[in-house]
Each structure stands twice: as C-alpha cells, then as structure tokens.
Amino acid sequence: MHFDDKIPIYYQIKNHIYHEIITGTLQPGEKLPSVRQLAVDVTANVNTVQRALSEMIAAGIIESKRGRGNFVTMETTKITDLKTQLVTTQLAHVYQQLHALNLSDEEILTSVQHYIERKGQAK
Amino acid sequence: MHFDDKIPIYYQIKNHIYHEIITGTLQPGEKLPSVRQLAVDVTANVNTVQRALSEMIAAGIIESKRGRGNFVTMETTKITDLKTQLVTTQLAHVYQQLHALNLSDEEILTSVQHYIERKGQAK
DNA sequence: CCTAGTGTTATATTTTACTATTACACTATA
DNA sequence: TATAGTGTAATAGTAAAATATAACACTAGG
Numbered sequence: 001m002h003f004d005d006k007i008p009i010y011y012q013i014k015n016h017i018y019h020e021i022i023t024g025t026l027q028p029g030e031k032l033p034s035v036r037q038l039a040v041d042v043t044a045n046v047n048t049v050q051r052a053l054s055e056m057i058a059a060g061i062i063e064s065k066r067g068r069g070n071f072v073t074m075e076t077t078k079i080t081d082l083k084t085q086l087v088t089t090q091l092a093h094v095y096q097q098l099h100a101l102n103l104s105d106e107e108i109l110t111s112v113q114h115y116i117e118r119k120g121q122a123k
Numbered sequence: 124m125h126f127d128d129k130i131p132i133y134y135q136i137k138n139h140i141y142h143e144i145i146t147g148t149l150q151p152g153e154k155l156p157s158v159r160q161l162a163v164d165v166t167a168n169v170n171t172v173q174r175a176l177s178e179m180i181a182a183g184i185i186e187s188k189r190g191r192g193n194f195v196t197m198e199t200t201k202i203t204d205l206k207t208q209l210v211t212t213q214l215a216h217v218y219q220q221l222h223a224l225n226l227s228d229e230e231i232l233t234s235v236q237h238y239i240e241r242k243g244q245a246k
Numbered sequence: 247c248c249t250a251g252t253g254t255t256a257t258a259t260t261t262t263a264c265t266a267t268t269a270c271a272c273t274a275t276a
Numbered sequence: 277t278a279t280a281g282t283g284t285a286a287t288a289g290t291a292a293a294a295t296a297t298a299a300c301a302c303t304a305g306g
Binding site: 247248249250251252253254255256257258259260261262263264265266267268269270271272273274275276 | 278279284288295296297300304
C-alpha cells in the first residue's frame with residue numbers, strides 16, 4: 001500500500017478501510033481479514049493496524065469479537081452516516097483551502113466544473 | 124497559529140506563507156519578517172521556520188539575502204504559477220477522494236454546489 | 247483436551263519532527 | 277569600526293509514530 005509520509009500510517013489505514021466499507025468492497029456484517037493478514041496486506045505492523053482498528057471500533061463501524069475476528073457493523077445507517085461525514089469533511093476542507101486562496105464561491109464551483117471536464121484530456 | 128497535529132508543522136507554515144503571498148498579504152519583492160520574528164508569530168522554533176523557508180527558497184518563491192532578510196520573489200509569473208498549482212492540487216485531491224467514495228462526476232459537482240449553497244445555514 | 251487462528255497488550259528500539267540553545271556569516275548603520 | 281539585526285547551521289534533547297517481537301486471552305474444531 002502506498003502511504004503519504006505527511007500523514008500517520010494508522011490514519012491512512014483507517015481511511016482506506018472506511019472507503020472499502022462505503023464502496024461495498026466490505027459488506028455489512030462481513031468479516032475483515034485478521035489483523036496479522038491486514039498488516040501484511042498494507043505492509044505495516046500489527047500494532048499500527050490495531051491502532052487504526054481501535055478507532056474504528058470506538059466509532060462503532062467495526063465490531064470486534066475476541067478469538068473470532070473483526071466484523072463490519074450491520075447497522076447500515078452507521079455506514080451511510082460515515083459516508084456523508086467523510087464527504088462533508090472533504091468538501092469543507094477544499095472549500096476552506098480555495099477560499100483562503102481568494103477564490104469566490106462562483107470561482108470555486110466553476111474550477112471544480114472545469115477540472116472534471118478537462119481531466120483525462122491534459123496529457 | 125493553529126496547527127493540525129496530523130501534518131508536519133513546517134509543512135503548514137509553508138502553506139500559510141504561500142497563502143499570504145498568493146492573496147497579496149505579502150507583495151512581490153516585500154521583505155518577510157525575520158525568521159526569529161516569524162518563529163514568535165507562528166509559535167514555532169526558528170529551525171522549524173527555517174525548514175519551511177528552505178523549501179520555499181528551493182521553489183524560487185522566496186529569495187534569501189544573508190544579513191538582510193528573506194524577500195518574496197518579484198517574478199509574478201512564479202506566484203501565479205504557484206496559485207494554479209495549489210488550486211489544481213486541491214481539486215485533484217478532493218476529486219480523487221470523492222471518486223473513491225463512489226461519487227460520480229455529476230454527484231461530485233452537485234455536492235460542491237449544495238455545500239456552497241447551504242454553508243452558513245446549518246447551525 | 248489440544249491446537250490453530252483470532253484479537254489484545256506490552257516491551258524495547260528506531261526514526262522523524264520539533265525544540266532549545268549556541269555559534270557562525272553577513273549587512274547596514276551609528 | 278563596533279554593534280545590532282539578519283540568515284544559516286550544528287548540537288543535544290524530547291516526543292510521537294512505527295517497528296519487531298513476544299506474550300496473553302479467547303474461540304472453534306478436530
């Protein structure tokens with residue numbers, strides 16, 4: 001797994017698994033790979049993976065069953081809530097950044113529009 | 124200055140000064156506060172400020188004159204280039220993130236639109 | 247009951263960012 | 277020419293993240 005060295009690895013692992021849950025790669029109620037397997041998958045240490053999992057457990061997205069494994073919550077509302085939360089966080093961040101660069105609301109909207117239109121074209 | 128503990132301080136300082144240059148708070152050719160004063164301003168150590176400045180000097184945005192001070196480049200094209208680069212980076216990041224959450228191009232655009240329309244309303 | 251697989255925790259070590267402090271090199275100016 | 281203000285660099289110490297490794301607690305299945 002590719003890591004951004006500006007952000008803690010455990011934080012990136014958490015984000016990665018959240019994405020898998022939200023996109024349905026990991027279904028509600030599904031068992032996750034074991035912590036040791038996850039550590040291999042993302043090329044990180046067991047303790048680092050565990051730290052990421054602990055936060056997801058605390059958030060109620062993952063249920064831990066000692067001796068059996070970790071499971072995605074079956075409460076789908078928690079998952080949709082998580083998605084809207086992540087989306088909103090992203091939007092707030094980019095808005096704040098572009099606003100701080102003196103872009104008006106209109107400019108922000110059109111810049112997003114142009115980015116989407118032109119992506120893939122520029123070589 | 125408020126820091127995000129997930130991102131290196133020197134990196135946030137660099138970003139902060141870049142914003143001041145792009146918004147014109149710091150004009151082309153203008154002298155920056157001394158590194159010691161900057162350290163006080165942002166409540167960080169001189170070495171940390173220096174590390175941020177070093178990267179900006181390497182990028183050609185800041186010119187260092189030993190014994191005199193640090194100055195914003197007078198080449199305005201470098202500044203406009205920097206702005207477009209920062210904006211594009213932000214757009215690419217948010218697009219990648221939202222796309223990874225399974226949002227379509229249309230959904231991304233409308234979510235930005237709705238965010239802008241509704242911000243300030245939500246309490 | 248034993249064993250393999252699971253989550254959990256603990257210890258020691260390494261790495262990196264940050265800090266505190268000091269010193270050095272250069273410039274302007276009184 | 278002395279001095280104050282500037283950038284620059286080096287040293288030593290602290291803190292947090294990540295690693296390697298080991299041990300413990302629990303579950304399922306033979």
